[in-house]
Amino acid sequence: MNEQEHEIRxxxxxxxxxxxxxxxSAAPADALARFRHHNAARPRAAGLASIRRQTIMSxxxxxxxxxxxxxxxxxxxxxxxxxxxASDFLGLFRVQQFAPISVSPQQLALLEQLxxxxxxxxxxxxxxxxxxPETVDSPKVAAAVAGFMPKTLPNRGALIRxxxxxxxxxxxxxxxxxxRAIVEAAGADPLLLPDSLDGARVDVTVYDSVGQLYDxxxxxxxxxxxxxxxxxxxDPTVLGEALLQVLGTEPSEAHRIAQSIDWTSTLLLPVPQExxxxxxxxxxxxxxxxLEPFDSKAEKAVVWQQDGMVYMMRAGQLSVDExxxxxxxxx
Amino acid sequence: MLSGAARGPMTDTTSDTxxxxxxxxxxxxxxxxxxxxxxxRVYGILFRLVGERGEAEDVAQExxxxxxxxxxxxxxxxxxxxxxxxxxxxxGYNALRSRRRRAQRNMVLVPSPAGxxxxxxxxxxxxRRAVRAALSRLTEREAQLLILRQMEFSYAECAAIVGVAPxxxxxxxxxxxxxxRAAYERERGxx
Numbered sequence: 001m002n003e004q005e006h007e008i009r010x011x012x013x014x015x016x017x018x019x020x021x022x023x024x025s026a027a028p029a030d031a032l033a034r035f036r037h038h039n040a041a042r043p044r045a046a047g048l049a050s051i052r053r054q055t056i057m058s059x060x061x062x063x064x065x066x067x068x069x070x071x072x073x074x075x076x077x078x079x080x081x082x083x084x085x086a087s088d089f090l091g092l093f094r095v096q097q098f099a100p101i102s103v104s105p106q107q108l109a110l111l112e113q114l115x116x117x118x119x120x121x122x123x124x125x126x127x128x129x130x131x132x133p134e135t136v137d138s139p140k141v142a143a144a145v146a147g148f149m150p151k152t153l154p155n156r157g158a159l160i161r162x163x164x165x166x167x168x169x170x171x172x173x174x175x176x177x178x179x180r181a182i183v184e185a186a187g188a189d190p191l192l193l194p195d196s197l198d199g200a201r202v203d204v205t206v207y208d209s210v211g212q213l214y215d216x217x218x219x220x221x222x223x224x225x226x227x228x229x230x231x232x233x234x235d236p237t238v239l240g241e242a243l244l245q246v247l248g249t250e251p252s253e254a255h256r257i258a259q260s261i262d263w264t265s266t267l268l269l270p271v272p273q274e275x276x277x278x279x280x281x282x283x284x285x286x287x288x289x290x291l292e293p294f295d296s297k298a299e300k301a302v303v304w305q306q307d308g309m310v311y312m313m314r315a316g317q318l319s320v321d322e323x324x325x326x327x328x329x330x331x
Numbered sequence: 332m333l334s335g336a337a338r339g340p341m342t343d344t345t346s347d348t349x350x351x352x353x354x355x356x357x358x359x360x361x362x363x364x365x366x367x368x369x370x371x372r373v374y375g376i377l378f379r380l381v382g383e384r385g386e387a388e389d390v391a392q393e394x395x396x397x398x399x400x401x402x403x404x405x406x407x408x409x410x411x412x413x414x415x416x417x418x419x420x421x422x423g424y425n426a427l428r429s430r431r432r433r434a435q436r437n438m439v440l441v442p443s444p445a446g447x448x449x450x451x452x453x454x455x456x457x458x459r460r461a462v463r464a465a466l467s468r469l470t471e472r473e474a475q476l477l478i479l480r481q482m483e484f485s486y487a488e489c490a491a492i493v494g495v496a497p498x499x500x501x502x503x504x505x506x507x508x509x510x511x512r513a514a515y516e517r518e519r520g521x522x
Contacts, residue, residue: 004505007508007512008480008505010508010512011477011507011508011511012477014462014511015481015511016481017455018462019481020375020378026370028366028367028370028371028374031366031370031374031388034392035392038392116401117414118418118421120425175428175429177424178424181471
């Protein structure tokens with residue numbers, strides 16, 4: 001045995017003290033019984049949730065994805081919690097525009113795999129669960145519940161359903177080691193994330209939304225822009241650059257794009273490459289993003305932001321031109 | 332590449348990959364075989380990381396729930412065994428960091444051994460504290476490698492779990508050992 005091996009052995013012997021004592025040993029039989037109990041309860045719960053989700057169409061998914069995006073962005077827009085006095089929570093992110101970015105299926109699969117393997121950018125605590133969609137009698141009733149008067153389609157077909165979904169809130173406490181591990185595993189530079197990020201807290205609020213489904217299949221969703229609170233002393237451009245790299249953008253390109261974006265008001269909209277394309281469009285005089293799936297059976301959609309509200313319209317059976325015409329008629 | 336038939340709990344002739352594939356087809360017995368094959372080691376890693384029995388058991392449950400879910404997504408060339416222990420260490424570190432953030436670390440880092448001579452118990456507790464404090468000064472990868480190796484995972488297994496080239500494990504271990512010894516001496520010297 002050479003000296004190096006001897007030293008390693010000595011170290012490992014020192015570590016043996018961490019092994020469980022007999023009173024601390026594993027109890028596989030008990031653990032397996034516990035596992036059976038947990039696992040037996042899970043499929044039923046998942047099944048019910050799945051059924052419930054299906055009955056409300058895909059509206060919850062749309063809003064959930066929106067929250068996920070905000071949270072993903074929030075992960076990289078955090079701040080040092082050591083100075084987490086209320087006065088530090090001044091940076092306020094509100095969606096004013098969207099920045100679509102094409103993401104490869106390989107990169108998405110990698111990110112999904114990292115999450116599955118337990119890498120997490122921090123702990124997200126939900127303080128208020130998003131509500132289930134609740135059908136109401138009319139847009140006027142929806143306004144009373146949601147606190148804003150929903151816009152409608154004047155040249156629409158018949159409105160067959162209006163519903164309100166209550167918003168949600170939560171906060172993320174950033175775990176720098178986990179966040180850096182994800183950034184590194186995604187092929188990006190982990191040191192883009194500053195040390196000051198560790199333990200930072202980011203508050204996210206998603207407001208009530210109103211959905212209106214028309215008989216031509218068009219669905220119009222609207223909600224006040226989500227809020228993300230973070231302090232002013234972190235350079236969001238650097239964090240945005242890291243996020244772009246995580247989504248698979250080449251470092252030099254990520255740097256260029258990050259410099260051109262106002263990260264205090266822009267929501268990244270990752271579009272899976274294999275699912276469809278996107279292009280920028282104008283809706284009611286403001287910029288929006290048109291999403292066109294490759295699958296002809298999947299619905300096209302357009303998203304835009306105007307006067308502090310975020311809108312998403314799903315096309316039903318409409319063509320792109322018809323969808324944009326409808327979106328432009330929203331009043 | 333690791334296989335479920337490497338050694339220790341992996342000596343069963345049915346590979347982990349095959350058992351997980353059967354799990355995906357609804358074979359509960361196959362999953363329980365995997366559970367029984369790996370539980371001790373998964374728990375062992377978690378206990379060494381978090382230092383507390385209840386928490387190690389809780390995290391171990393989460394590890395196996397994830398393994399169960401992973402069955403449906405498994406690809407034929409997946410290294411299930413490495414995946415399992417990688418998830419265990421990731422979740423163990425998540426738990427540790429979560430606890431640290433809650434400023435409870437010092438309260439639960441060292442479990443209270445039941446019974447035994449008081450001096451021996453206290454000495455062991457202090458030794459565990461020092462070793463754990465020294466480990467916490469290493470990078471997570473270094474600490475992870477040392478713990479895995481102490482549990483007699485082979486170099487190939489360590490490489491697959493941590494995600495490094497097998498040929499680099501020796502050098503990484505040597506570096507981790509040096510860092511540990513320096514940190515440990517500082518801990519003991521600071522008494």
